[in-house]
Amino acid sequence: MRKTLTLAAAAVIGSALCAAPVLAQESPTLKKIKDTGSITLGHRESSIPFSYYDDKQQVIGYSHEMMLKAVDAIKAELKLAKLDVKLMPVTSANRITLLQNGTVDMECGSTTNNLERQKQVGFSTSIFVIGTRLMAKKDAGVKDFPDLAGKNVVTTAGTTSERLIRKMNEEKQMKMNIISAKDHGESFLTLESGRAVAFMMDDALLYGEMAKAKRPGDWVVVGTAQSKEAYGCMLRKDDAGFKKVVDAALTKAMTSGEAEKIYNKWFMNPIPPKGLNLNMPLSDDMKALYKAPNDKAYE
Amino acid sequence: MYEFDWSSIPGALPLLGKGLLVTLEVTLTAIVVGIGWGTLLAVARLSSNRLLSFLAAGYVNLFRSVPLVMVILWFYLIVPQALKGLFGQDIGDIRLVSALVAFALFEAAYYSEIIRAGIQSVPKGQVAAGLALGLTPGQTMRLVVLPQAFRNMIPLLLTQAIILFQDTSLVYVIGLSDFFGTAYKVGDRDGRLVELLLFAGAAYFVICFTVSRLVKHLQARFIK
Amino acid sequence: MNYNWNWSVFLTPVPSGETTYLGWLFTGLQWTVALSLSAWVIALVVGSIVGVLRTVPNRWLSSFAAVYVECFRNVPLLVQLFSWYFVLPELLPPALGNAYKQSDPLLQQFLAAMLCLGLFTAARVAEQVRAGIESLPRGQKNAGLAMGFTLAQVYRHVLLPMAFRIIVPPLTSEFLNIFKNSAVATTIGLIELSRQAQQLVDYTAQPYEAFIAVTLLYVCINVTVMFLMRRLEEKVRVPGFIGGK
Numbered sequence: 001m002r003k004t005l006t007l008a009a010a011a012v013i014g015s016a017l018c019a020a021p022v023l024a025q026e027s028p029t030l031k032k033i034k035d036t037g038s039i040t041l042g043h044r045e046s047s048i049p050f051s052y053y054d055d056k057q058q059v060i061g062y063s064h065e066m067m068l069k070a071v072d073a074i075k076a077e078l079k080l081a082k083l084d085v086k087l088m089p090v091t092s093a094n095r096i097t098l099l100q101n102g103t104v105d106m107e108c109g110s111t112t113n114n115l116e117r118q119k120q121v122g123f124s125t126s127i128f129v130i131g132t133r134l135m136a137k138k139d140a141g142v143k144d145f146p147d148l149a150g151k152n153v154v155t156t157a158g159t160t161s162e163r164l165i166r167k168m169n170e171e172k173q174m175k176m177n178i179i180s181a182k183d184h185g186e187s188f189l190t191l192e193s194g195r196a197v198a199f200m201m202d203d204a205l206l207y208g209e210m211a212k213a214k215r216p217g218d219w220v221v222v223g224t225a226q227s228k229e230a231y232g233c234m235l236r237k238d239d240a241g242f243k244k245v246v247d248a249a250l251t252k253a254m255t256s257g258e259a260e261k262i263y264n265k266w267f268m269n270p271i272p273p274k275g276l277n278l279n280m281p282l283s284d285d286m287k288a289l290y291k292a293p294n295d296k297a298y299e
Numbered sequence: 300m301y302e303f304d305w306s307s308i309p310g311a312l313p314l315l316g317k318g319l320l321v322t323l324e325v326t327l328t329a330i331v332v333g334i335g336w337g338t339l340l341a342v343a344r345l346s347s348n349r350l351l352s353f354l355a356a357g358y359v360n361l362f363r364s365v366p367l368v369m370v371i372l373w374f375y376l377i378v379p380q381a382l383k384g385l386f387g388q389d390i391g392d393i394r395l396v397s398a399l400v401a402f403a404l405f406e407a408a409y410y411s412e413i414i415r416a417g418i419q420s421v422p423k424g425q426v427a428a429g430l431a432l433g434l435t436p437g438q439t440m441r442l443v444v445l446p447q448a449f450r451n452m453i454p455l456l457l458t459q460a461i462i463l464f465q466d467t468s469l470v471y472v473i474g475l476s477d478f479f480g481t482a483y484k485v486g487d488r489d490g491r492l493v494e495l496l497l498f499a500g501a502a503y504f505v506i507c508f509t510v511s512r513l514v515k516h517l518q519a520r521f522i523k
Numbered sequence: 524m525n526y527n528w529n530w531s532v533f534l535t536p537v538p539s540g541e542t543t544y545l546g547w548l549f550t551g552l553q554w555t556v557a558l559s560l561s562a563w564v565i566a567l568v569v570g571s572i573v574g575v576l577r578t579v580p581n582r583w584l585s586s587f588a589a590v591y592v593e594c595f596r597n598v599p600l601l602v603q604l605f606s607w608y609f610v611l612p613e614l615l616p617p618a619l620g621n622a623y624k625q626s627d628p629l630l631q632q633f634l635a636a637m638l639c640l641g642l643f644t645a646a647r648v649a650e651q652v653r654a655g656i657e658s659l660p661r662g663q664k665n666a667g668l669a670m671g672f673t674l675a676q677v678y679r680h681v682l683l684p685m686a687f688r689i690i691v692p693p694l695t696s697e698f699l700n701i702f703k704n705s706a707v708a709t710t711i712g713l714i715e716l717s718r719q720a721q722q723l724v725d726y727t728a729q730p731y732e733a734f735i736a737v738t739l740l741y742v743c744i745n746v747t748v749m750f751l752m753r754r755l756e757e758k759v760r761v762p763g764f765i766g767g768k
Contacts, residue, residue: 045474046487055488057314088393089474093725094375100728103379103393120728152628158725166539179628180712180722185487192490193613195624195631214490273488301613364699364745365738366706368717373738376730465599471710479602493610500602507597 027241029105033074038084041067042098042107042234045089046185048208050128050231051109054272059087062266066127066250066259067108067233073249091183092158096120099234106235106246110205112160113232113297122243123232125250125293127259129285130202131225132161135191135210137218142198144223146174154179154187154196161200164226184209202229204267204280211276228285228298251293259290307489308498311481318481321395325402325467325477330460332403337410342440344415355411362408367469374401375473394475398467406463413455417448454518461507461514468503478502532729533736544723551719552740558636558715559702565641566648566701573645574652575678588649595646600707603643608635608711629713636708644701651693655686688759695752702744716740 033039043059044051050063075083088104095111098104099121106124113123136142142151145168155161157180169176179196181187188209191199199206206221213219233250235243253259260282265271267280282290343355362370378397421444429439449456468479476484479499486495533545542550576588595603608631612620623631659682667677709718716737723733 045484053488091474093721096728097376097724097730098379101376101379152625157722163538170539170541177628182710182712189487189490189492193609193624194621195628197625212488212490361742364703364742366703366717366741368706368709369720369734369738369741372717372721373734376724376734461597465597468599468601469707471601479599483605493613496602496605496610500598500606503599503602504594504597508593511597 027239029236029239029242030074030078030245033083033105034078034080036084037080037082038086039071039074039106040086040088040104041071042088042090042095042104042109043067044109044183045091046183047110047205048184048211049266049271049278050205050208052208060272061109062262063108063110063127063231063233065262065265066253067106069253069258070106070108070124070233070246070249073252074245077245092156093182095158095234099236106233106242108233110202110231111234112202112229113295114160114229115297115299117234118297120237122235122237122239123295123297124235124243125247125254125295126230126232126289127250127254128204128231129283129289129298130204130229130231132164132200132227132229133203133206133221133225134198134200134223135206135219135221136198138220140197142222145226148176148198149174150176151198152177152179152196153198153200154181154190155200156181156184156187159201160227160229161202165200168226188213200226204278207278207280211271211278212274216274216276230289230296230298232295247293247295254290254293301493303494304491305494305498307485307491308494311485311495314481314485315478318476318478321475322464322467322477322479324395325398325470326460326464328399329402329406329463329467333406333410333463334414334456336403336407338414338445340407340411341414341418344411345418359408359411362405363412367405367466368472370405371398371401371469371472374398374404392475394470394473398470398473398475402463402467406459409459410456413452413459414448417452417455418444420451421447454514457514457517458511461510464510465503465507526731527729528732529729530732532727532732535727537726544727547719547723548716548736548740551714551716551737554633554713554715555702555705555744558633558640558708558713559705562637562640562644562705563698563701565637566644566697569642569645570648571652571683573649574656575683577649577653578656579674592646592649595643600639600643600704601710604636604639604707604711607639608632611635632708632711632713635711636705636713640701640704640708643704644697647697647700648694651690651697652686654693655690656682658689659685685761688761691752691756691759695749695756698752699745699748702748703741 043064044061046052047061047063049061051059051061051067054060071083071085088098090098090104090107090109095104095107095109096117099107108124108127110128111117111123112130113126117123134142134145134148141147153165153176155165155178162178162180165176165178168174169178179187179190181190184201184205187199187201190196192213199209201209203221203225210216210219210221233246235246250259253262263282263286267278267282270277340355340359343351344359346352374397375394378400379393425443425447426439429443430436434442467477470477471480471483474480482495482499483492486492489495533548534543536543537547573588573591576584577592579585612624612631614620615623663681663685664677667681668674672680705715706717708715709721712718714722720733720737723737724730727733
């Protein structure tokens with residue numbers, strides 16, 4: 001027992017003295033960040049309100065602020081006086097490739113943590129929980145997924161929704177025409193211009209897209225959630241040292257109440273670009289997540 | 300009927316100007332590197348060294364049979380890794396760098412074909428004369444053949460440059476904000492895609508049409 | 524670089540289960556070929572008409588043709604494609620536009636891409652046709668007219684048969700270009716080859732296999748077209764001209 005204590009004490013002192021080098025050695029990403037004094041963050045261009053551009057082309061959003069919390073922790077962990085933060089926009093379709101090939105070091109946007117993706121990348125503690133639903137025009141007569149049979153439906157390429165709806169179409173022989181748009185902005189454009197009767201996506205993102213509609217009141221989010229999904233920050237696979245630092249920072253933000261403040265800022269208050277309030281109170285799933293942060297995928 | 304609303308364009312002009320600079324940067328880099336590397340390829344292709352000429356022909360034919368969109372995507376995939384090996388981590392906007400590399404190497408294949416034709420258009424007697432004067436084959440190429448070849452090729456090289464200027468809009472596929480990409484993003488942001496697309500089309504037309512007139516003018520002066 | 528090569532990825536079924544990834548590639552190949560061939564028909568027909576109009580002795584017709592060529596040559600293909608796809612349906616009368624937009628998206632994408640590629644290439648074909656006609660000695664036209672042919676008959680029986688035989692080589696390269704340019708249709712979501720490449724990367728996270736396979740397919744298309752066009756060139760070569768028999 002005493003030996004363990006001494007060891008623990010030594011470890012604490014040791015980590016205080018030279019934690020950075022030790023950790024950096026264990027983690028290729030941390031080592032890279034330390035060596036170059038810079039970190040490249042992947043962000044989205046139109047994932048409202050998670051990660052998107054405001055009208056001055058600045059990246060803002062809930063996930064982005066959570067990511068910056070992690071960056072602060074990385075900077076402190078590595079004891080860097082200055083950390084150069086570079087931003088790199090990614091799309092649903094290229095985010096995994098860009099993370100794997102080293103273009104970005106981490107990505108917090110609206111990326112679902114699921115088992116399929118876990119084969120390719122690592123995920124931090126989850127930062128959000130969503131359900132995949134539909135957005136449609138109020139008077140279009142779309143109430144739920146069965147109403148979509150034979151109609152044009154849009155979703156964003158490379159998302160879990162795309163896989164779900166293709167599968168549904170195949171299994172239930174619904175004869176939907178599925179349009180895969182490049183990003184959420186283009187998906188909404190497809191919906192708004194009348195090319196599709198419904199847009200399937202994560203509910204929070206649908207509310208976000210609604211916020212930039214010409215007439216937000218024309219649109220509703222409907223349908224039974226087809227899946228419950230947890231968003232996490234993507235990290236490179238098998239980089240435990242890096243994940244540890246990021247997880248600690250996110251967990252601290254969630255259990256200390258900071259995350260809820262950020263949540264309220266983005267979901268319960270007017271947000272750019274049009275000053276619309278999404279009015280999405282904290283769900284039970286989110287409350288549970290904040291109480292006990294974890295990196296589990298639903299499914 | 301559709302109601303046009305052009306009001307989002309004036310405010311977006313500074314952004315569009317920035318985008319135009321990116322377009323020009325890609326175009327000019329591709330012209331300079333493309334002509335340089337293209338000349339080497341053309342000379343290699345015409346050289347008596349079988350291996351050299353085979354490799355140059357392979358390069359040119361490969362690039363000429365693959366769509367530019369694929370080439371841009373390829374380099375977007377490869378460049379980050381290759382660059383890290385070459386320059387370390389600090390490489391700035393990877394999309395711009397990979398677009399620059401992709402366009403330069405792609406255009407070189409097209410330029411090399413133009414240059415090869417230009418070299419072949421120089422009468423054989425010129426080479427013989429150069430060699431008879433005691434110049435080495437390298438010197439003959441550099442001092443006698445290439446200057447005449449380039450003079451003949453200038454209109455074609457410029458026409459290719461106009462095509463290239465238009466083709467740079469394809470960096471859209473990797474999300475780089477060139478002139479077109481910026482116009483698209485502004486249109487998407489303000490819900491005025493129709494107007495922004497028409498505006499971008501008109502701007503490209505004015506630029507390309509003016510330059511192509513100039514090229515015609517030049518052509519008339521050069522070829523008498 | 525530690526990359527896990529996995530070529531068997533093509534044989535694994537796609538998530539929705541109805542085919543394999545190889546099946547996706549073939550769908551892509553079919554769309555690329557269908558798009559290119561149908562656009563080529565438009566390009567040849569429209570291009571020949573515009574090219575002929577540029578050479579006729581009528582100011583209105585020839586300037587109309589000149590304007591056509593300049594418009595389609597001086598605007599990037601991508602901008603043209605987006606105009607056909609995003610702008611045109613908005614400019615139609617609302618009822619018609621909405622009905623069109625509710626139709627099968629694949630059909631909309633294909634039509635927009637086909638029209639765009641066809642009319643874009645037509646401008647380039649027109650220039651070749653014009654050059655072909657202008658390369659013929661003026662005496663041919665005059666001889667035809669002197670024999671009592673109408674102008675239309677001169678074009679039909681004297682000028683065009685020669686001009687087309689002369690311009691086969693440059694048309695070959697335009698034909699090759701149309702296959703390459705068809706990749707631009709990826710930007711409006713048509714599931715042609717290069718779109719499938721990107722989708723494969725997204726679904727399988729094996730970017731190199733997907734890109735290499737698709738690149739090879741493009742090279743194959745290129746080689747096939749070149750082989751066929753060579754055969755055609757040999758057949759139609761005009762004796763007595765450079766490269767003739």
